Amino acid sequence: MKSENIRKMVTAALFAALVCISTLTVLSYSATGYIHLGDCFVLVAGWILGPFWGAVAAAVGSMLTDLILGYVIYMPATFIIKGLMAAAAFWVMNLIRGGRAANIIKYVMGALVAELIMVVGYFGYEVFLYGTPGALANIIPNLIQGLSGIALASLIIHPVMKIRYFREM
Numbered sequence: 001m002k003s004e005n006i007r008k009m010v011t012a013a014l015f016a017a018l019v020c021i022s023t024l025t026v027l028s029y030s031a032t033g034y035i036h037l038g039d040c041f042v043l044v045a046g047w048i049l050g051p052f053w054g055a056v057a058a059a060v061g062s063m064l065t066d067l068i069l070g071y072v073i074y075m076p077a078t079f080i081i082k083g084l085m086a087a088a089a090f091w092v093m094n095l096i097r098g099g100r101a102a103n104i105i106k107y108v109m110g111a112l113v114a115e116l117i118m119v120v121g122y123f124g125y126e127v128f129l130y131g132t133p134g135a136l137a138n139i140i141p142n143l144i145q146g147l148s149g150i151a152l153a154s155l156i157i158h159p160v161m162k163i164r165y166f167r168e169m
Contacts, residue, residue, distance in 0.1 A: 009053070037152065063075050063079040
């Protein structure tokens, strides 16, 4: 039991680093933030590590990126939003029953709910920071980021799950 916890903790730390590095891969800047590849690994961390360790990896990795890039004001929101995203991706994926053909649908549905949490979460936080007009300016960039995260995560989850180490989690 203890070795399984240590294994998940170490894998979560590695995923936190992967989330941080992939989030640092900035594709484009928006009005108050940036579009990045990190959501892909936020989703994958949730799917592989489950709602607790996946949320920890996603929250810590994403929050560290905000610190590194100087978006300190976003750190508390990012920690909560990205953690919820990973947990939701796992929970929704596990709620949907189906055979092997339904696997991609399970992952995509989990990802859609997770990315909806991201868009709504940041909108709410940015209304607090910038008012409604400022928050509205980031909805489209957040949707683009979310859709790219869903697409990439959906493409890589099946090859990743063929790796015995991850399959056994």
